[in-house]
Amino acid sequence: MQLKDINSFNESYRLQHLKALDYLKVSRNITDDQLLDIVQQLKTFQVAIPSWALGTGGTRFGRFSGAGEPGDLQQKIQDVGILHQLNRSSGAISLHIPWDTLSEDEIQTIREEAAQYEILFDAVNSNTFQDQEGQSLSYKFGSLCHVDKAVRNQAIAHMKEVIDQGQLVGSKSLTVWLSDGASFPGQLDFKEALQRVEESLREVYDYLPEDWQMFIEYKPYEPNFYSTVISDWGTSYLLAESLGPKAKTLVDLGHHLPNTNIEQIVATLIYKNKLAGFHFNDSKYGDDDLTVGALKPYQLFLIFCELVKGMKDNPSLSLAWMIDASHNIKDPLEDILQSVEAIMLAYAQALMVDYKALKETQLANDVTYAQEILQDAYRTDVRPVVAEARIQEGGAYDPLQYYRQYQLREQLIEKRGLYVKASGL
Numbered sequence: 001m002q003l004k005d006i007n008s009f010n011e012s013y014r015l016q017h018l019k020a021l022d023y024l025k026v027s028r029n030i031t032d033d034q035l036l037d038i039v040q041q042l043k044t045f046q047v048a049i050p051s052w053a054l055g056t057g058g059t060r061f062g063r064f065s066g067a068g069e070p071g072d073l074q075q076k077i078q079d080v081g082i083l084h085q086l087n088r089s090s091g092a093i094s095l096h097i098p099w100d101t102l103s104e105d106e107i108q109t110i111r112e113e114a115a116q117y118e119i120l121f122d123a124v125n126s127n128t129f130q131d132q133e134g135q136s137l138s139y140k141f142g143s144l145c146h147v148d149k150a151v152r153n154q155a156i157a158h159m160k161e162v163i164d165q166g167q168l169v170g171s172k173s174l175t176v177w178l179s180d181g182a183s184f185p186g187q188l189d190f191k192e193a194l195q196r197v198e199e200s201l202r203e204v205y206d207y208l209p210e211d212w213q214m215f216i217e218y219k220p221y222e223p224n225f226y227s228t229v230i231s232d233w234g235t236s237y238l239l240a241e242s243l244g245p246k247a248k249t250l251v252d253l254g255h256h257l258p259n260t261n262i263e264q265i266v267a268t269l270i271y272k273n274k275l276a277g278f279h280f281n282d283s284k285y286g287d288d289d290l291t292v293g294a295l296k297p298y299q300l301f302l303i304f305c306e307l308v309k310g311m312k313d314n315p316s317l318s319l320a321w322m323i324d325a326s327h328n329i330k331d332p333l334e335d336i337l338q339s340v341e342a343i344m345l346a347y348a349q350a351l352m353v354d355y356k357a358l359k360e361t362q363l364a365n366d367v368t369y370a371q372e373i374l375q376d377a378y379r380t381d382v383r384p385v386v387a388e389a390r391i392q393e394g395g396a397y398d399p400l401q402y403y404r405q406y407q408l409r410e411q412l413i414e415k416r417g418l419y420v421k422a423s424g425l
């Protein structure tokens with residue numbers, strides 16, 4: 001769907017926007033050049049949208065379908081196309097195999113559809129946490145950690161196939177998240193399970209094309225409730241370290257036990273050049289998969305401060321940014337617009353921090369002022385600068401407002417019908 005009238009939509013907010021931008025400059029005491037520099041960095045920032053987040057997600061208790069959802073991959077790309085036209089920061093899609101399995105003859109159409117909306121293909125995701133139709137062996141007791149080598153081989157073959165699929169669309173990385181683990185003490189030998197995962201991952205690693213990377217995601221619990229083989233960043237890190245330079249640790253914000261200091265994990269991984277990137281979401285209790293920034297925007301800001309510092313120290317630092325959320329009760333497209341906005345705001349706030357002054361306070365053990373510097377940036381209303389970056393790129397001043405005003409969901413329902421179910425979740 002090609003969106004119309006974005007410029008005239010923006011025009012009605014022009015005066016209000018310019019005043020807000022001016023106030024930001026005056027209140028932060030920043031020059032036009034400094035502002036331009038921040039806008040420039042925001043303009044190049046792209047967050048990948050996972051194909052499974054475009055339909056309504058469910059919980060283990062049920063799923064309440066939305067309307068006008070994408071029924072196939074082409075329609076999923078069209079949905080990302082809508083997001084990207086509105087915010088100019090959603091220029092990539094992350095596929096999940098087998099939910100998005102491509103046949104040779106549809107590759108061309110899919111690539112053209114994506115190119116039309118300037119959408120790239122981000123990391124491809126494997127799936128060995130559920131059994132697929134026609135699959136000969138079951139993952140009920142694990143995949144890469146399974147005691148039976150035949151099951152492990154099946155999972156390894158699947159991951160190689162995911163890499164093959166990714167190559168067809170131009171992806172450059174494979175994300176592996178394993179649900180492997182145990183729900184009861186005694187079920188699994190910890191050491192042997194980890195050893196089997198390591199050996200299996202090595203087979204997949206050796207299959208990676210030269211310019212590919214492997215992202216190893218971790219998660220403390222669920223679906224297994226007693227132990228997970230790759231349960232924390234340390235386990236992911238030691239696997240990545242053992243596999244080699246193409247393997248890195250992927251941080252999913254919801255995959256931590258409550259109160260974990262995620263920003264510190266980020267700094268440690270950057271220091272060791274093992275940070276792959278992020279799965280953004282928010283949570284209160286566990287892997288809640290809520291809208292980014294809905295609950296802990298200050299934590300998100302602190303994480304971005306580490307990232308900005310990391311990127312300043314090492315301009316070649318290349319990270320993968322992706323949303324990984326489930327939209328149970330909101331319109332998925334509206335929810336993603338809110339998530340991307342929250343990410344951009346946290347990034348913009350982190351760009352407002354005076355890192356030189358912060359360093360001085362640290363060297364002087366001036367704890368009070370160190371905190372003050374961070375909070376001062378966090379408490380700045382950076383919405384105008386994020387909007388400015390978006391407008392300069394041809395996006396909408398207020399994407400959500402445009403989405404509602406131009407009745408985009410209603411148009412999708414008209415085209416696709418009320419009861420289409422997106423493949424996957």
Ligand SMILES: [Mn+2]
Binds near residue numbers: 177279324
């Ligand atoms: Mn994830």
